[in-house]
Amino acid sequence: MSTKKEIWVYAEQENGKLAGVVFELLSEGRKLAEKSGYTLCALLASADGKPMHQELFNYGAQKVYNVEDPKLDIYQNDYVAKVVDTLLKSEEPEIVLYGATTIGRSLAPTVAVMGWAGLTADCTELDFDTERNILLQTRPAFGGNIMATIICPDHRPQMSTVRSNVFKKEKVGESETGEVIDLSVDLSGVRERMKRVESVVEQVNTVDLKAADFIVSGGRGIGDPKNFDIIESLANTLGGAVGASRATVDAGWISHHHQVGQTGKTVCPLIYVACGISGAIQHLAGMQSADLIIAINKDPDAPIFDVADFGLVGDLHQVVPELNKQITAL
Numbered sequence: 001m002s003t004k005k006e007i008w009v010y011a012e013q014e015n016g017k018l019a020g021v022v023f024e025l026l027s028e029g030r031k032l033a034e035k036s037g038y039t040l041c042a043l044l045a046s047a048d049g050k051p052m053h054q055e056l057f058n059y060g061a062q063k064v065y066n067v068e069d070p071k072l073d074i075y076q077n078d079y080v081a082k083v084v085d086t087l088l089k090s091e092e093p094e095i096v097l098y099g100a101t102t103i104g105r106s107l108a109p110t111v112a113v114m115g116w117a118g119l120t121a122d123c124t125e126l127d128f129d130t131e132r133n134i135l136l137q138t139r140p141a142f143g144g145n146i147m148a149t150i151i152c153p154d155h156r157p158q159m160s161t162v163r164s165n166v167f168k169k170e171k172v173g174e175s176e177t178g179e180v181i182d183l184s185v186d187l188s189g190v191r192e193r194m195k196r197v198e199s200v201v202e203q204v205n206t207v208d209l210k211a212a213d214f215i216v217s218g219g220r221g222i223g224d225p226k227n228f229d230i231i232e233s234l235a236n237t238l239g240g241a242v243g244a245s246r247a248t249v250d251a252g253w254i255s256h257h258h259q260v261g262q263t264g265k266t267v268c269p270l271i272y273v274a275c276g277i278s279g280a281i282q283h284l285a286g287m288q289s290a291d292l293i294i295a296i297n298k299d300p301d302a303p304i305f306d307v308a309d310f311g312l313v314g315d316l317h318q319v320v321p322e323l324n325k326q327i328t329a330l
């Protein structure tokens, strides 16, 4: 296999605005590039890519493969898949990463089928094995009961979709430079199987967990739905959002908008406070990349303490209001 020693990040964008996950993938891609010695590249398909190049360089892209066409003005799976498939066949990169967003989850499988490539969906961890020169793609498997590390030994490119918020955005600088490779792809023969008729921005009434810097989450240990009041009160003091374990959502104590974890939201706040949450693997999958984790649990052997930076062993009904009081007094 004579492929280019390149890692590509699909630079998902809408109306000229790059998706947040692109910066996360570039930041993680830099680590993979350092380890493998590969070049980190972005693939940008849009109607006008130039205004986005600087941001891609600032997050570590060394090259931008830039395809512009008026047909790429708004996302249409058939057009973008044609662009990506054409470039993968002509440039032959080793690795391609997509965000596991609505767009990425549609685009990556389409491209995989077009190129007979493998795809590991919904990864939560990536690494590079320098002995075998292979990408290690980790994701929850068997209903989330194990974390499986998947490799693609024979086929190239190795392709993954990666969940948002599992990697941190780390800028390299403000005026980084790199190479722009302008390419064109003939889209005239592409059959438009879907047409976007209208775009409606979802109105979310709840606090945006994904954007919150501080999250206080309640688990079954709160004992009663009305005890979400003390969780909410601490969250308000911190100016943050309320999260929840699936046990509380399944019990109907709080709406699913608040659920953190494998089948809920993946969050990456500055501080995550887990109150009365045991620390099941499916919950950890959604919050373990928080900068700082504080766990409050009456069981000193609760698995949440294995990932916590600070652990408070005690009854949350006493600890949380006391913590709130102390923070308010600061």
Ligand code: FAD
Binding pocket: 143, 144, 218, 219, 220, 221, 222, 244, 245, 246, 247, 248, 259, 260, 261, 262, 263, 264, 265, 275, 276, 277, 278, 279, 280, 281, 282, 283, 286, 296, 297, 298, 299, 302, 314, 315, 316, 317
């Ligand atoms: P429990 O596991 O019951 O833990 C309650 C904790 O509270 C215990 O550790 C206990 O010691 C502590 N406690 C009790 N009373 C007090 C007190 N007064 N003070 C302090 N501590 C106290 N779960 C998720 O959260 N998110 C997901 O997205 C998710 N997805 C899943 C997907 C699949 C396919 C499957 C199979 C499961 C999934 N789960 C998910 C469920 C997960 O396995 C756990 O069942 C769930 O996270 C447990 O929630 P919990 O920690 O609130 O409850």
